[in-house]
Amino acid sequence: xxxxxxxxxxxxxxxxxxxxxxxxxxxxxxxxxxxxxxxxxxxxxxxxxxxxxxxxxxxxxxxxxxxxxxxxxxxxxxxxxxxxxxxxxxxxxxxxxxxxxxxxxxxxxxxxxxxxxxxxxxxxxxxxxxxxxxxxxxxxxxxxxxxxxxxxxxxxxxxxxxxxxxxxxx
Numbered sequence: 001x002x003x004x005x006x007x008x009x010x011x012x013x014x015x016x017x018x019x020x021x022x023x024x025x026x027x028x029x030x031x032x033x034x035x036x037x038x039x040x041x042x043x044x045x046x047x048x049x050x051x052x053x054x055x056x057x058x059x060x061x062x063x064x065x066x067x068x069x070x071x072x073x074x075x076x077x078x079x080x081x082x083x084x085x086x087x088x089x090x091x092x093x094x095x096x097x098x099x100x101x102x103x104x105x106x107x108x109x110x111x112x113x114x115x116x117x118x119x120x121x122x123x124x125x126x127x128x129x130x131x132x133x134x135x136x137x138x139x140x141x142x143x144x145x146x147x148x149x150x151x152x153x154x155x156x157x158x159x160x161x162x163x164x165x166x167x168x169x170x
Contacts, residue, residue: 001094004067008060010081010091029081029089034146037082038153049086050150056088057143065136069094073134075142076119077149077156096133118156119145 001012011027034053037043057080064072072093079092117125121141124134145156152158 001069004069004094006060006063007087008056008089009064009093010089012094015095024095026091027083027089029083029091031082031084031086033078034080034082034088034150035077038077038149045150045153052086053080053082053088053150054147057090057146060088060090061139061143064090064093065139071134071136072139072142074119075139075146076116077146080146 002014004012010029013025013027015024016022031037037045061072061075064070072090073096074092075090079090080088081091082088119142121135121138124138148158149156
């Protein structure tokens with residue numbers, strides 16, 4: 001992870017895995033997440049800037065898919081962060097074993113549990129005892145959901161003013 005360098009990936013510096021609260025030290029991106037930017041009506045997003053954000057994700061994911069890591073597995077707008085020059089960088093990749101330990105499955109009836117799965121490809125949701133690793137095809141699905149968020153400036157699966165639970169009817 002420390003040897004992985006790309007303009008569109010958050011730089012990883014190190015980790016402290018001591019219980020009870022393991023933590024990672026990564027590059028700081030002061031503009032916040034893509035999700036924060038999309039939700040902030042004060043920030044004007046013209047179409048060239050939106051295309052630039054999408055292009056940054058494509059370049060970062062292309063590099064990641066061709067690296068030793070091979071897959072992100074948890075791509076969503078909240079872990080695409082923007083640095084001080086408005087360059088989008090992908091965060092929260094790699095270290096799957098650490099994520100499996102700390103990412104405990106909370107209450108499966110909670111709103112937060114189902115909301116975090118909105119970027120996950122359906123074929124991965126159907127696996128009963130799935131690992132968090134994911135697939136490259138699943139990353140492409142997650143990217144498509146992010147593109148929808150960028151275009152509509154709404155959350156994933158926005159279809160107008162109808163509000164329903166992320167759990168759906170499944």
